[in-house]
Amino acid sequence: MREKAFLLTFPFGIGEKATLMNFAPMRLFICKIASRCNLDCDYCYVYRHADQSWRQQPAFMGLDTVAQLGWRINEHAVGHGLTAVDVVLHGGEPFLADLAYLEQVCQTIIRNTPDVQVRFRTQTNGALFNERTLAFCQEWQMTVGLSLDGPQVSNDRHRLDHKGNSSFAAVERALALLASPEGRNLWSGFLTVIDLQNDPLEVYTFLKAYGPRSIEFLLPLGHHDMRPPGKEDLTLTPYANWLLEIFYAWYDERPQTIMIRRFRDVIALMAGAESSSEEWGLQPVDFAVVEANGEIQAVDTLKVTYHGANHLGMNIFDNSFDDMYTSPLVLERQQGWAALCAACRACSLVRVCGGGYFPHRYSTLGGFQNPSVYCADLMKLIREIHRTVTGDLQRLQNRAVLEPSDHF
Amino acid sequence: MSELPQVVQEEHMDALSLPLEDLDLKSLSELDGSALDLIIKDLAEDNAERGTSRHSSHSSYSTHGTAVW
Numbered sequence: 001m002r003e004k005a006f007l008l009t010f011p012f013g014i015g016e017k018a019t020l021m022n023f024a025p026m027r028l029f030i031c032k033i034a035s036r037c038n039l040d041c042d043y044c045y046v047y048r049h050a051d052q053s054w055r056q057q058p059a060f061m062g063l064d065t066v067a068q069l070g071w072r073i074n075e076h077a078v079g080h081g082l083t084a085v086d087v088v089l090h091g092g093e094p095f096l097a098d099l100a101y102l103e104q105v106c107q108t109i110i111r112n113t114p115d116v117q118v119r120f121r122t123q124t125n126g127a128l129f130n131e132r133t134l135a136f137c138q139e140w141q142m143t144v145g146l147s148l149d150g151p152q153v154s155n156d157r158h159r160l161d162h163k164g165n166s167s168f169a170a171v172e173r174a175l176a177l178l179a180s181p182e183g184r185n186l187w188s189g190f191l192t193v194i195d196l197q198n199d200p201l202e203v204y205t206f207l208k209a210y211g212p213r214s215i216e217f218l219l220p221l222g223h224h225d226m227r228p229p230g231k232e233d234l235t236l237t238p239y240a241n242w243l244l245e246i247f248y249a250w251y252d253e254r255p256q257t258i259m260i261r262r263f264r265d266v267i268a269l270m271a272g273a274e275s276s277s278e279e280w281g282l283q284p285v286d287f288a289v290v291e292a293n294g295e296i297q298a299v300d301t302l303k304v305t306y307h308g309a310n311h312l313g314m315n316i317f318d319n320s321f322d323d324m325y326t327s328p329l330v331l332e333r334q335q336g337w338a339a340l341c342a343a344c345r346a347c348s349l350v351r352v353c354g355g356g357y358f359p360h361r362y363s364t365l366g367g368f369q370n371p372s373v374y375c376a377d378l379m380k381l382i383r384e385i386h387r388t389v390t391g392d393l394q395r396l397q398n399r400a401v402l403e404p405s406d407h408f
Numbered sequence: 409m410s411e412l413p414q415v416v417q418e419e420h421m422d423a424l425s426l427p428l429e430d431l432d433l434k435s436l437s438e439l440d441g442s443a444l445d446l447i448i449k450d451l452a453e454d455n456a457e458r459g460t461s462r463h464s465s466h467s468s469y470s471t472h473g474t475a476v477w
Contacts, residue, residue, distance in 0.1 A: 250443055251442075251443045251444075253443070254441045254442055255441035256441065256442055256443040256445070256446050257446070259446060259447075259450060260443075263443070263447075264447050264450065267426065267444070267447050268447065268450075268451055270425060270426040271425075271426040271427075271428045271429075271451065272425070272426075273451045273454070274454070276454075386426070389426055389444065390426065392444065393426065393427070393428070393431070396431065396435040396438055396439070397430070397431075397435065399435070399438075400432050400434060400435050403434075
């Protein structure tokens, strides 16, 4: 079955001519099955920033809500001709929930999605991950992303529990399970937030030793009104410098088996392919976030901007996922280049950086119509990766001219 | 934020492309085991997945910035 382009008549304003637009279907559903967390990381976008709506959420998503969620996912998939979707058990910390409940969540979703293949994923802090959790993930073929910022001294800078104690030892136990032969096929990799105080190569070497399939180094969430550490002067590039140290090491290693997603996406976009992440490129956003009470929301990291920033005023009981396409906040992220500020539209790097990650663009004055607070870092990173890779390709092509291939 | 547009303008690049498809087999074999080889294979896999329409894109990844696959 071929996917259908979704056409919707959208009135841009009263009295204006309605326009037909193409919208990307939602393929990924971030399900906030737990709205609380056992850790209290000081940079967390759910609990430690402007939006505090988690306080009004039930601790766990009710099974009636889960059933409705499944039904809505199926409705959306059928409407858009999707044969498979990804469902992420997310939080908070999803494994705060009892495994018997999580079993029911998965069963309920499967029961209510008869027309589409559902692939389960989860993102965990690992502190509650044990043999039983791993067995549960194996049963559902649920891939697991693990959040860890590096060795203990790095991880303890931010990822503490509610009493201020380190979470490292508990996460290390999870890591041993995920890196074992039984866990390895489910373990998708590390999610690592950058802290400039950490030595980049020390962090990379530590993570690499576990043989993850991938590592995603995340820029700390921030924006123009809440500058990230080290970005008091926006022309400085401390994050590019930090990442490039890892890039050079990673790029030269052979055999290379670890995908560093940030570098992969830059190179993919330069090669004319697609980004794997909403953080890069101009492709439309293709996921929805569903809160524990059934609210449909825009990307949850918007919570760092202002209270209610990700709220669409929709829920899965009254609204379909197609209704999201009537929200200006969602439409803005469907329109790619056209929705960016003038400076970004004029920039020749825009098809790679995509204007930067949506929350990073925010300011009270300009809303999301700004370049990213990390603009200078993104530029340096893109240019340097481009220089390195083109140099390599040029060298290969020159050699091919001098020594014609005997394959032809 | 007045400094940003100036930075943007100063950093323009003439070209930003990587002609990976132009590589011949010999060149490709020289990349064996490299980071670039890993990415090329990943992109090929993504293309193949898209071709089957089983899942139209990002078969190995979540596009959500806080989940990694």
